[in-house]
Amino acid sequence: MQKIEPKAAALAERYGSDAIPAAGPWNEVVASLLTHRSVRGYVPTPVPKGTLETMIAAAQSAATSSNLQTWSVVAVNDPATRAEFAKIANNQQHIVECPVFLAFCADISRNERMAAVEGTKLEALPYVETFLVAAIDAALAAQNAVVAAESLGLSTVYIGAMRNNVQRVAELLALPPGVVCVFGLCVGYPKPGAESSVKPRLAQPAILFHERYDASRDEAHRKAYDAALSRYSKAHEMSQYTWTERVLNRMGPIKSMSGRDKLKAALQALGFRLD
Amino acid sequence: MQKIEPKAAALAERYGSDAIPAAGPWNEVVASLLTHRSVRGYVPTPVPKGTLETMIAAAQSAATSSNLQTWSVVAVNDPATRAEFAKIANNQQHIVECPVFLAFCADISRNERMAAVEGTKLEALPYVETFLVAAIDAALAAQNAVVAAESLGLSTVYIGAMRNNVQRVAELLALPPGVVCVFGLCVGYPKPGAESSVKPRLAQPAILFHERYDASRDEAHRKAYDAALSRYSKAHEMSQYTWTERVLNRMGPIKSMSGRDKLKAALQALGFRLD
Numbered sequence: 449m450q451k452i453e454p455k456a457a458a459l460a461e462r463y464g465s466d467a468i469p470a471a472g473p474w475n476e477v478v479a480s481l482l483t484h485r486s487v488r489g490y491v492p493t494p495v496p497k498g499t500l501e502t503m504i505a506a507a508q509s510a511a512t513s514s515n516l517q518t519w520s521v522v523a524v525n526d527p528a529t530r531a532e533f534a535k536i537a538n539n540q541q542h543i544v545e546c547p548v549f550l551a552f553c554a555d556i557s558r559n560e561r562m563a564a565v566e567g568t569k570l571e572a573l574p575y576v577e578t579f580l581v582a583a584i585d586a587a588l589a590a591q592n593a594v595v596a597a598e599s600l601g602l603s604t605v606y607i608g609a610m611r612n613n614v615q616r617v618a619e620l621l622a623l624p625p626g627v628v629c630v631f632g633l634c635v636g637y638p639k640p641g642a643e644s645s646v647k648p649r650l651a652q653p654a655i656l657f658h659e660r661y662d663a664s665r666d667e668a669h670r671k672a673y674d675a676a677l678s679r680y681s682k683a684h685e686m687s688q689y690t691w692t693e694r695v696l697n698r699m700g701p702i703k704s705m706s707g708r709d710k711l712k713a714a715l716q717a718l719g720f721r722l723d
Numbered sequence: 724m725q726k727i728e729p730k731a732a733a734l735a736e737r738y739g740s741d742a743i744p745a746a747g748p749w750n751e752v753v754a755s756l757l758t759h760r761s762v763r764g765y766v767p768t769p770v771p772k773g774t775l776e777t778m779i780a781a782a783q784s785a786a787t788s789s790n791l792q793t794w795s796v797v798a799v800n801d802p803a804t805r806a807e808f809a810k811i812a813n814n815q816q817h818i819v820e821c822p823v824f825l826a827f828c829a830d831i832s833r834n835e836r837m838a839a840v841e842g843t844k845l846e847a848l849p850y851v852e853t854f855l856v857a858a859i860d861a862a863l864a865a866q867n868a869v870v871a872a873e874s875l876g877l878s879t880v881y882i883g884a885m886r887n888n889v890q891r892v893a894e895l896l897a898l899p900p901g902v903v904c905v906f907g908l909c910v911g912y913p914k915p916g917a918e919s920s921v922k923p924r925l926a927q928p929a930i931l932f933h934e935r936y937d938a939s940r941d942e943a944h945r946k947a948y949d950a951a952l953s954r955y956s957k958a959h960e961m962s963q964y965t966w967t968e969r970v971l972n973r974m975g976p977i978k979s980m981s982g983r984d985k986l987k988a989a990l991q992a993l994g995f996r997l998d
C-alpha cells in the first residue's frame with residue numbers, strides 16, 4: 449500500500465486523475481523525473497562547490513552520436529553578459545538571478561579544427577543532418593545535467609529564448625564559426641513562491657502510438673487536456689487558459705517568434721550552411 | 724571513505740584516471756547517469772508489464788518548449804517493420820532483437836490539426852526554429868525515457884541511422900505531414916558479451932568553458948583523448964582506434980553519411996519547410 453500511493457499520486461499530478469496511464473515498474477529515479485517543474489525565480493544562494501562539474505560529468509555521460517561529441521557549454525557568471533542575455537530573452541530576470549547559468553551549444557568547430565590540423569576536410573559538416581546531430585547531442589547532454597541537478601535538490605529552467613538572437617549571443621560568448629547556443633539553462637534554488645506545481649501533460653495515448661501513428665482520437669484528447677490545463681492554470685498561475693489558447697498564441701502570429709523566424713539566416717551566418 | 728570510492732572510480736572510468744574533474748555533490752542518481760553504456764545486442768526477454776508506460780511518463784515529464792509538446796513516439800513490435808528499420812540503419816540487428824523499439828518523432832502536426840479545427844493558421848510552423856524546437860523536445864523526452872529505463876536495470880541504444888531514410892520510415896509508421904522520426908531507441912536486456920564498458924569522453928575542460936569559448940588547449944585535449952580512446956578500444960572493441968581516426972572516418976567522406984546528406988530535401992517532403 450505505501451509503495452502504491454506515491455506512484456499513483458505522481459501520475460495523477462502529471463496527467464490529471466482521469467488520465468492515469470498503466471505504468472509498471474517504479475523507483476526513486478522515476479519518481480524524481482516525474483516531479484520535474486520549471487522554476488522561473490531564484491535566490492542568490494550559491495550551489496555547493498563542484499556542482500557544475502558533477503552536472504557536466506552527467507551531461508558527458510549521455511549518448512553522443514557516433515561519439516562525435518558535437519556540443520559545448522559555457523558557464524556564464526559575468527553580470528553584464530547575463531543582463532544582456534535576459535534582455536535578448538524578453539526580460540527573463542531569472543537569467544540574472546540564478547547562481548549557475550549555462551549556455552548549451554551545438555558545436556561542429558572542434559571537429560573542424562581537428563581536420564584542419566590533420567590537413568583534411570570533413571565533407572559532412574555543411575549539412576542539416578550535422579547541425580541536427582549537434583543540437584540533439586546538446587539536448588541529450590543538457591537533460592542529463594538537469595536530471596543530476598534536480599536529484600541534488602536544485603531547480604532548473606531551459607531558456608529557448610537564447611535563440612531570439614543567436615548572433616549576439618555568439619558575440620558575447622566569443623563563439624567561433626560552427627558553434628551556436630541552442631538554449632540556455634538556469635540552475636539554483638527557488639525564490640519563495642517561484643516553485644510551481646507539476647504541470648499536467650497531454651494523456652499518454654495522445655503522444656504514444658503502437659505500430660502506426662494514429663490521430664483519430666486527437667480531438668477527444670485535446671478537449672480533455674484543455675479542461676485539465678484550464679483547472680491547473682486557474683489554481684496555480686496568474687490567468688486561466690486552455691492548451692489550445694496557449695498554442696494558438698505561441699505559434700499563431702509570426703511576432704510571437706520574437707525574431708526566431710530569422711534563425712535560418714542567423715545559423716548560416718554562424719557557419720552552419722544547412723545544405 | 725566508502726562514499727568517496729565509487730565517485731572517484733566512476734569519474735576515472737568516464738574520463739580516464741589522468742583527467743578526473745573536481746566533481747562535488749554525488750548521489751545514486753548521478754552514479755547511475757555516469758555508468759551509461761550504449762548496448763548493441765539484446766536477448767528476447769520481455770520487459771516487465773507497464774515498463775513502456777513508465778518510460779513515457781518520465782519522457783513526458785521532461786521540459787517541453789512553451790508546453791507545445793511537439794513530439795510523438797511510436798512503439799514498434801511488428802517484425803517486418805523492425806526488419807526494414809534494421810536494413811535502413813545499415814543492418815543494425817539489435818533493432819530486430821530488442822523487446823522494446825521506439826521511434827521518436829518531431830511532431831508539429833498535432834498543433835496544425837488543432838489550428839485547422841479552430842479555423843486559424845499557425846504562422847510559426849514552416850520555420851527552421853519550429854523544427855528545431857520539435858527535435859529538441861523529442862531529445863529531452865527520449866533522454867528522460869533512457870534514464871528511467873537504465874534506472875530499472877534495462878539497457879538502451881539510440882538509432883540515429885533512422886535518418887538514413889526518413890521518408891521510408893514515415894511510410895512504414897503512417898506518419899502524417901509534419902511528423903518525422905528523428906531517431907530510434909532500442910530497450911532491453913543485453914546479450915552475453917554485448918554489455919560494453921563505460922566509454923571515456925573528452926576531458927571536461929575541452930567542452931566546458933567559463934564566460935567565453937576557449938579553444939586554446941584543444942590540441943592538448945585531443946592528443947590525451949586519442950591516447951585514452953586508443954587504450955579503451957584496444958581493451959574493449961574489435962580494433963584499436965583514436966578519436967581523431969573515428970571522427971575523420973565518420974565525418975570525412977560524404978558516403979559515410981549513408982544518405983543523410985539528403986535529409987533537408989526529405990524533411991521538406993515530409994512537411995517541414997525549414998524557412
